Amino acid sequence: MTINGTLSDIGFVSLLQFPNSSRKTGLLTVITSDGKADFYYSKGELIHATFGTKTGRDVLVDIVDWTEGQFTFEPELEPDKTTIKEDLHHVLMWALKERDERKKNQLEESDSPIELDLELSEKLDELLKSTSCIDYICLISAFGQLTARSTSESNFLQDIEPHMKSITCFITEYPGKITGKAFIEAVNLSIAISGLDDEQTVVIATGPEVKLGRLAMALGRITRELSKV
Numbered sequence: 001m002t003i004n005g006t007l008s009d010i011g012f013v014s015l016l017q018f019p020n021s022s023r024k025t026g027l028l029t030v031i032t033s034d035g036k037a038d039f040y041y042s043k044g045e046l047i048h049a050t051f052g053t054k055t056g057r058d059v060l061v062d063i064v065d066w067t068e069g070q071f072t073f074e075p076e077l078e079p080d081k082t083t084i085k086e087d088l089h090h091v092l093m094w095a096l097k098e099r100d101e102r103k104k105n106q107l108e109e110s111d112s113p114i115e116l117d118l119e120l121s122e123k124l125d126e127l128l129k130s131t132s133c134i135d136y137i138c139l140i141s142a143f144g145q146l147t148a149r150s151t152s153e154s155n156f157l158q159d160i161e162p163h164m165k166s167i168t169c170f171i172t173e174y175p176g177k178i179t180g181k182a183f184i185e186a187v188n189l190s191i192a193i194s195g196l197d198d199e200q201t202v203v204i205a206t207g208p209e210v211k212l213g214r215l216a217m218a219l220g221r222i223t224r225e226l227s228k229v
Helices: 010-022 057-064 088-112 118-130 154-173 212-227
Strands: 003-006 027-030 035-042 044-051 070-075 138-139 146-149 183-184 188-194 200-206
Touching: 010 027, 010 035, 010 070, 027 146, 044 057, 044 088, 044 118, 057 088, 088 154, 118 138, 118 146, 118 212, 138 154, 154 183, 154 188, 183 212, 188 212, 200 212
Parallel strands: none
Antiparallel strands: 003 070, 027 035, 027 070, 035 044, 138 146, 138 200, 183 188, 188 200
16 A cells, blocks of 8 residues: 655654564655655665665765655565665664764865855845845855855944854754744844745844844845845
């Protein structure tokens, strides 16, 4: 009998363990916005995996953090080759460790300064001037690198600097891409965050006197304008 469901119901790691615990043979297919992955089981053992051009246990490293999508398990389907020879528990432990190592390396690389996008920074300056309630705008890459920022007063930059490391960690550690909005209220400023696309996140900041409703409206306008660039 074919089994269908969503990742939000079971979680990706638990889903991979389901055919193993019940010693099933068949094909587990997971489909998300990032693509389709196939996992073949033989008497409960994961023996083959594919995702795009990748095969074997490397597939799990790329997708072990998936949280949204649909899955289907079709029993009695077997692959014509074997790319995974370790037991599922060891494969999962290796994939999780490898994922953490890659994230660590990405963060270390992000510590190296990159040249700001001057054209995009000029666009942020224009948006800053046309939005009276905002004091600072910047763009941060998925790897935590500052790619563009507005020209803001030095005292405000000093106020926001202690918060930027936490914001960067939030962006790089967030599972999947940021599609919603997040707000931070500190003693001396208010910060709003929104995903712009798969590669960049918008961060805006202002003084504590600006209400969150007004800040949210400004964030929406700035995000819409930047999505046109």
